[in-house]
Every structure is written in structure tokens, then in C-alpha cells.
Amino acid sequence: MAIKLSLVLSLIILASGILFSLHDRQRGVAIQAECDQLLAKATTAGLAPELADSAERTRTIRPKREDKEAVARQIAADVIARAPESGKVDETDFETRIASLNAAQLKQLFSELRAAAGLDASKRKKLLGLTLLTMANDYPQAALALFNDSADSLQNEVDDLQTLVGTALAQAARENPTEAFKWYQAYAAKFPESQPNQNGLDHAFFAGASANDPGLAVAFTHGMAAKEKLPAIHDIGQFVRTPEERSAFLAALRDYPNTAADAHIAKVALNSAMQTLASQAILDGFEGGSKWLAGAAYPEDELAKLFNAWRINSIKPHEAGRWAEWLGAALPPDKAEQGIQGLINAWTKEDYQAAGKWLTSTPDGPTKEAAVRAYAETTSSYEPETAAQWALTLPPGDKRDASLKSIYKNWPKTDDASKAAAAAFAQQHGIK
Numbered sequence: 001m002a003i004k005l006s007l008v009l010s011l012i013i014l015a016s017g018i019l020f021s022l023h024d025r026q027r028g029v030a031i032q033a034e035c036d037q038l039l040a041k042a043t044t045a046g047l048a049p050e051l052a053d054s055a056e057r058t059r060t061i062r063p064k065r066e067d068k069e070a071v072a073r074q075i076a077a078d079v080i081a082r083a084p085e086s087g088k089v090d091e092t093d094f095e096t097r098i099a100s101l102n103a104a105q106l107k108q109l110f111s112e113l114r115a116a117a118g119l120d121a122s123k124r125k126k127l128l129g130l131t132l133l134t135m136a137n138d139y140p141q142a143a144l145a146l147f148n149d150s151a152d153s154l155q156n157e158v159d160d161l162q163t164l165v166g167t168a169l170a171q172a173a174r175e176n177p178t179e180a181f182k183w184y185q186a187y188a189a190k191f192p193e194s195q196p197n198q199n200g201l202d203h204a205f206f207a208g209a210s211a212n213d214p215g216l217a218v219a220f221t222h223g224m225a226a227k228e229k230l231p232a233i234h235d236i237g238q239f240v241r242t243p244e245e246r247s248a249f250l251a252a253l254r255d256y257p258n259t260a261a262d263a264h265i266a267k268v269a270l271n272s273a274m275q276t277l278a279s280q281a282i283l284d285g286f287e288g289g290s291k292w293l294a295g296a297a298y299p300e301d302e303l304a305k306l307f308n309a310w311r312i313n314s315i316k317p318h319e320a321g322r323w324a325e326w327l328g329a330a331l332p333p334d335k336a337e338q339g340i341q342g343l344i345n346a347w348t349k350e351d352y353q354a355a356g357k358w359l360t361s362t363p364d365g366p367t368k369e370a371a372v373r374a375y376a377e378t379t380s381s382y383e384p385e386t387a388a389q390w391a392l393t394l395p396p397g398d399k400r401d402a403s404l405k406s407i408y409k410n411w412p413k414t415d416d417a418s419k420a421a422a423a424a425f426a427q428q429h430g431i432k
Helices: 001-021 025-044 049-060 068-082 091-098 103-115 120-138 138-153 161-175 177-189 203-211 214-219 228-241 245-252 263-283 285-298 298-306 309-313 319-332 333-350 351-359 366-379 384-391 398-410 416-428
Strands: none
Touching: 068 091, 068 103, 091 120, 103 120, 103 138, 120 138, 120 161, 138 161, 138 177, 161 177, 161 203, 177 203, 177 214, 203 214, 214 228, 214 245, 214 309, 228 245, 228 263, 245 263, 245 285, 263 285, 263 298, 263 309, 285 319, 298 333, 309 333, 319 333, 319 351, 319 366, 333 351, 333 366, 351 366, 351 384, 366 384, 366 398, 384 398, 384 416, 398 416
């Protein structure tokens, strides 16, 4: 009995060894020979034939190797069979089926569809385009290689080839900007008539590259033709999103080569970028926007330009007071005044009661004075008495006098009573 048990255990261990050692053919052969000897002993010893049969079945198990190309061929065959000549391509079903294919399978599918005899021209174009679009999004390097090798013939085989090329290029630049730029340059040299700067390929490249590293994307413009640099830098600026990306982009522009040829380009690009980046920061809201602007170290003159009508209108009304206070602290009074007045003017038009409440709690000083002038002049057309009260809190001088004159000018004069009130106001303050 002990001999039988020993044989059984040995048989089980060796059968398991077969499964875990299939990759090593030489060891597998040796184990198999020993297993055969044990099986013979087990039979002689009268062990259950089921055990011997089980071991024999285990010995013959082989993992099936998937024919990946066959998967692609089957999809092509199914699509062709299921799309009658008069029917339409089921794009959703097709995209779902090919979503899990790898680059080699997609390439095989593309070849199968290209050679299929059972598709009319329009269906073939649609299916080829969907296959290339999937490859461009999921395996951009493989797609670019295919485009580079077959660009001439593909022009007539798919619709909007340049869009597909641009998609692959953007994705490739997002993953590896350096390699994508090499491809971009080679493609432009190979097909000079394609004019990458006009068909969107440059836009696609810099969109992807800026998502990877805006600073590196700017570096790629150094060797470009002068007329192409500013559009490329503009593209990069349009695609930066996070505060970190904005900072990297701004730093790269500030470090742009200051050569004789590039000095003007660098200056124009930097000025434009500072405006664009500030707009993006302001849209982040006060907390994030003010923090980024403080760290960006804008020159005072550039910072003063930021709060023009367009950007002020993009500021949330309830944050206007906080932005006005921030601007008053960041700039000298003469440079902050216009921006503060624009902020309070817009806020007052939106919610004059909230703006007035903020004014009552704002400390005296240049920021409050600029805000009061804006508030008084804005409310004077519908609350002239309240506007006058606020204007009279201003220190005596030319600015207060200018505010009082604006209030009188805007004072409603629709009936005898309002006309009389306006006249009395003018007389009281020496307004003619």
C-alpha cells in the first residue's frame, strides 16, 4: 500500500510538473519519459485506471495559441457579410468590435478591408477611415508609420486623410513629442506640397506637445521659419490648461533666444501669451487665479492691462470685490484705478446692493476711493440720491468734483419733480 501511495504522489507531482514546464522542451521530454515509466508501474501495481487515464490526458494538454491575425480577418469577413450592397455600415458595432485590437491586428484588418471584393467604394472608405481613426487614437506611432509609407495611395482610399494624420500626430506628440517632431519634419520634407502649416498638422503637433510639456513645445519652435513661429507659439498657449503648464509656458517664452532674428518674435509672443495666460487664470476663480498671477511676476504695466472689459466680464460678480482689493494691493494707485473701477462698474450693474454692501465694509484708501467713484457713477441713473451720498464721502478735489458732475449728468429728468431735484443738486455743488 505504501508503494502504491508513493507511486500516486510521484505521478501527481510529475503531471503537475508537465504543466509548469511546457516552456522548457528538454526538461519536458525527460519528465515525460519518467512519467511513462511511473504509469507502467502504476498499472502493474493495480492502481485505478482512471488515475492513469487522467495523467495521460494531462500529458497531452497543450495551450492553444491564438491566431491574432485570424481575429482581424474574421471581423473583416463578418462586416462584409453583414453589410448588403444597399445597406449602411453599422459604425457603432464596428468600432466596438475593433476597440480591443492591437496595432498589428488593426493593420491586418486594414489590409483585409482594402482587398475585400464585397464592399462598394463608399463603405470601404468608411470602414478604412474608422480603422485608421482607431489606430491613430490608440496606436499613433503605428498609424504614422502607415501614413508615411502609404500617404499617396491613401489619399483616394479614405475621406479627410489629413484629419486622420493630424489625430495620430497629436496623440503621438502627447506621448513622445521628440519622436513625433522628427516624424513631422520628415513628413513635411517628403510631401512638401502638403504644407503642414496650412493643413493643420502643425496645429495638431503643438496641441499634443503642449499637453506633454509646454516648455519643450516652445523649444521646438526655435528652429522653425520666422513666419511659422508666432502661430506655433499661439497654438501652444491655447492648449495649456493647468497653473503648472501656464508657468512652464511663460518661463519658456521668457527664456526664448534673444537673437537679432528672434528678438521681435519673442517680445510679441511674450506679450500676447501673458494676456492669454492671465485670461485663463482669471477663469480659474479668485483663489487659483490670484495665486497664479502673484507667482507669475507680471510687470506692473502688463498687470494693469489685464483687467479690461473682456476679462472683467468673465469674473464672477461675487468675486469682483476681492479682485479689486487684490489689484489695489498689487499695483500703485494710479495703475490700479482703471481696473478697480471697471470691476466695480460691472459688479454694480449686476448687483448694486451687493456691491454697496461690500463698499460699506471696505477700508478707506485708494482702492475704496476708486470703487466709490465707479459705484456712484453707475448707480446715478437710477439711484441718484444714493450715488450723491457715496460721492460726498470722497476727499475734496478734482476726482470728487468729476463724480458729482457725472451724477448730475446721469440724474433722471423725466418729470418736474426729478428736474427740480437735479437742479437743486447742481446748485448745491456749483455745477453749471
